[in-house]
Structure formats: structure tokens, C-alpha cells
Amino acid sequence: MAGNSFGQLFKITTFGESHGVAIGVIVDGCPSNIQVDLEFIQQELDKRKPGQSKITTQRKESDTVQILSGVFEGKTTGTPIAMLIPNEDQKSKDYDHNKDTFRPSHADFTYQSKYGIRDHRGGGRSSARETAARVAAGALAKLFLQQKGIDVVAHVSSVGFIDAPKAEVLDVAKFVTQRESNIVRCADAATAQEMIHLIDTVRKEGDTIGGKVTCFIKNCPVGLGEPVFDKLHADLGKAMLSINAVHGFDYGSGFDGSTMRGSQHNDIFLNDENGKVITRTNYSGGIQGGISNGMDIDFRVAFKPVATIMTNQETVNAAGEAAEIKGKGRHDPCVVPRAVAIVEAMAALVIADHLLRNEVYH
Template sequence: MGNSFGRVFRISTFGESHGKAIGVIVDGCPAGLEIDEAFIQKELERRKPGQSKITTQRKEGDEVEILSGTFEGKSTGTPISMLIRNQDQKSKDYSHIAESFRPSHADFTYQAKYGLRDYRGGGRSSARETAARVAAGAIAKLLLKHYGVQINAYVSQVGEIKLDKPYQQLDLSQTDSNIVRCPDAALAEQMIGYIDLIRKERDTVGGIVSCVVKNTPVGLGEPVFDRLHADLGKAMLSINAVKGFEYGSGFAGIALRGSQHNDEFYTEEGKVKTKTNHSGGIQGGISNGEDIYFKVAFKPVATIMQDQASINEAGEAVTVSGKGRHDPCVVPRAVPIVEAMCALVLADHLLLNKLNKL
């Protein structure tokens, strides 16, 4: 019922923001993969709340417990279950909206669909669920590492502050060197200052996370409905607050003529390459070996510390205002989430591709 993702490398997440725990079951991971628990924990720490002044101050250690599917540090080929206990819930911060619908949240739609809802932090609709995805994505990254696949996401825009440099001119190893996760140090300071200003004004702002995948094997992707870019798009659009996805030349490509946009082929040391990469590493829905690159747009966080007009469950006009601890901008913490979802798609297609050949 919408809680699972993938076909061969398949995950199912569970839990709510203010429940006892959240978690994930990873099924389809091949046996014999070295499960680096320190790496999984490091990935979770990149996403966890309370990292800096520009993120929510909820304090969660996000310590992962691996309950099954491993033996002596390696995967056994059976389902890997991971649990992350909630420790710093403040459910009383949400009592004022127990019967009211917050603008641009899932309150109304969950109530309409299920006839009840967990109003504490949004319950299942909370972005807290993404911690489970990051844990699963870390295992996918460990699998992809065996094939030399590298995934690097970074913040390329906050509000109107935009990083215009192409990724080829950036040192992506510097992404985590600052709290906003932008690899351009000077622009990162501008972004941090702007987010902090927005926070002090009790408001929020959106942004863009860009992602680059290097060393993708040729041939990943299935015609016609399971094209690689289609699955990447679904993966990104399933992340909380995402409003847009584009890969390769994206919307800007419409301004080019076919003679300008086509990626001409050539060979180099026996390998087929393209002179340009407007296709974003994917042609006909199948990877061609060039870099895959895409952008993910995140809206401003819906919870703001200002009064807003709304209605309650009885349809009566009410005024609601955000309380508690929330991100003024989600993109710094979204970087590892984007990487995780990308890794899950690629791991799934990698294993699926092996099933298609004798």
C-alpha cells in the first residue's frame, strides 16, 4: 500500500514521527556484501536533525540497530531489518492542531483518505520517515561501491541564491565541509546567512539539490514504463517537499535545436562515449555510461511560525500557527536523502539487469 519501493532490491519502511521507532526492511540484497555499520551510521548523521543553526533543533541520535539479515559483518541474502528509535518527540507541540488542518500539509488529505490521522508531527507523512530510506540507501551504496559507482548530491540553490557553475567545475568532496552542503564555499556563506535570516523572520525557503552519478554501467533501465529516468523521477518525487525533477538538459533543453542538443558518439580507448551529455547519461531510458545528472526542487517547508487562516475538521474557520522545532530550509538535510533514493534505484536496476542476461 505504497510503503515499499523497488523490485529486486526492495525496501519497505515503517513507523511514524512520534511513534516508538521508525525502520526499514531491505529485501533482495545479495549474500556476502560487507555491511559497514559505521558507514550506515555516518549516512544517518548527515540527515539527522539538530546539526546546526539552520536545521530543526530536534535532537535525535538516529542510532541504527540491525536486527536481522547479517552474520559476521556480511549480508546473508535474507531480509535486513533496521530500527531507529525515536527519542526526542515533543507531541504536546502539536496538540493545538489535533482538529485543525495546517495549510499545505497532509492533515486534510490523510483525514479524508483514512478517516483519522496522527497529528503528532504529521505521523507517517513526516519527513522523519526518510531516515529509514537513508539507512537502506547506505546498503545500496555499499553494493554500488563494488561496481565503482559514485553518487554525489549537493545544494545548488537556496531561494534565489543559485550556484551557476557546472558540476564539472566543482570539487564535490567539499560538499560536507559546510552546514548548507554547497561545494562553493563563498556561495555557501551567502546561503547560510539567508537561511538564518529566514529563520529569524519565522519563515521558510525552498531550494534545489543537484546530483551527479559517475561510473554507471551501460545498460541499466527497462523499456518502456520502467525507464531509468522514470524510476529516478518517481524516487525523487516520493521525497517529502519535492515539487520538481529534471535530468540532463531538462527544461533548458527546449531552447536548443536538435543539431545542438544531439549527443554525437565517438570511441576512446575502445569505449563508446558522447561529445556532449545533454541526455544526462540516459538514452531510451537506458544508461549509456556517461555521467547521470539531475536536479530536485524542494518547496519551502510548510510549517511556519506565523498565523495562517485555515479550517478545522468541522469546516469552521480557524487560525493556526506552527509550534515546535522545524527546518527553515530542508535542502541541507535533503542531500543524503537524494543520494539514498538514487542509490536504491541504481541498485535495483543493477540487479534487475543481471536477471535479463544468461
């Protein structure tokens, strides 16, 4: 109810502040007898961790994860899996400047107003650092999905006004290789270079820039999603909108679909060569009536620019007086290269949850 849990059956609860002792997550509801590949979980975390390249924040965190419970002799036991990531870079003095002053477009003002208290160091609980816990949990969800042959894969499709060509994922491994071949995590090599150049320019100016992540879910079985409120895309949308800095979500035909006609948009059903029901087009984005139809699921996530910029800005302080906030803090010129891992993690968690939900009721 206090908002720190996500999922119904494959349920996670995260905890921890940016500059506290540690952050972490409890996964409650992971099926038993899943082989836990700790190295894989760490690799997923490494894609999100700070300091990966010149175009991301330079905070020093190894983001080393420990499993405290729920795994026995390498396998899940059906009991809660607690994972802990100690905070290493705790130079909280760096944040004294925003102790009594509200940083523009950060959560300082709203947290202070809501709770009457806040851990101001690096944004405390509102820091995107919390998403590392999600990535750890999402990695576990991915291990579960792998058993079912389901793939979740995303990449950076836009930075500012630079858009990658519309991607199709025919071979997941190949797509990931292409994406990982550049530091911006765009599967199109040429676009990637433009993006990197733009981010680097923005970085040098002490500024930040927004972008978009596009995600694909392949081999999702028919039947995931619960009508009428817990439609699969509604849960995916909420998952994405819960990620820091996200301002928009659409799936399938998306916002463009609102300009189309029914005769154009309707996805005609066909049988493929194996007798499986498929659709000729996929404007539905793999979901009809809120339930997966077996086609690929695709969606897009829009991230606003990071609020921390390296220039001084006007603001007000806790006393309500005009003040100036210093251009300090960890500079992360563009969040989307690291956000790819978070988008995938949240998508994997939604699919894992709905896989379990679909075990019931029929």
C-alpha cells in the same frame, strides 16, 4: 500497493510515524556477502539527522540505527535486513495544536480525508522523519554500489534565488570534502556563504525557503533501465518526487532542453582513447532510450519551502470551520542541506535496483 515499498529487486519497505515508538525499514533483495559497515550507515544518517546546525530543525534525535536481521558475522546473507531507529524526542504534546486543525500545505487534511483517522503528532506518517529509514536503506545500497565502483554524489545547488555555478564532479572525494566544509552542503564555498546567510535571515523571520539539490551518478555501467515504462530516469524521477516537499525533477538537458534544437542537442558518439564509446556532449544526461549509456548521469530536484512556519495562519478545522493554526512545531527553515543525504539515498536505491534488474534478460 499501499505505497510503503520502493524498488523491484532491491526493495525497501519503510514504517513508522514521527512520534511513534520507532521508524525503520526492511531491505529485501540485497545481495548476499556484502560487507556491512554499520559506522558508514550511521554517518549517512548523521547527514540527515535534525539538529546538525543552526540552519536546520532543532529536534533532538541521535538517529541511532540497529540492524535486527539479515546480517551474519558482518555480511549480508541474502535474507531481509531490518533496520530500526527508535524515536527519542517524543514530546507529542507539542502537537496538540494541530489535533483538530489542518496545517496549511501539510498533509493533515488529505490524510484525515483519506483514512478517516490520523496520527497528528508531528505529522505522523507524513513527516519527513520517515526519510531517515530511506537513508539507512540507501546507505546499504551505497555499500553495494561501492563494490561496483559506482558513485552517487549530490549537493545543494540553489537556495531561493541563489544558484551555485554549474558543478562538475571530477573527483568525488574532493567534491564531498568541499560540500561538507559548510553547513548548507553546497560544493561552491562562496555560494555556500550566501545561502547560509539567506537561510539564517529567513529563520529569524520564522519563515522557510525552498531550494534545489543536484545529483551526479558516476561510473554507472551501460545498460541500466528497462524500457518502456521503467526507464532509468523515470524511476529516478519517481524516487525524487516521493521525497517530502519535492515539486520538480529534470535530468540531462532538463527543462532547458525543451528550448533547444535537435542539431544542437544530439550527443555525437565518439571513441575515447581506450576505445570505449562516449559522447561529445551529454545533454542526454547519461541516459538514452531510458537506458544508461555509460556517461555521467545528472539530475536536479526542486524542493518547495517547508510548510511549518512560526507565524499564525488561517485554516479550517476537522469540523470544517474557520480556525487559526498556531505558529508552533519544529522550525526547519530550509530542508535542502539535510535533503542531500535523502537524494543520494534514493538515487543509490534506484541504481542498486536497476543493477539487479540488469542481471536478468540477456
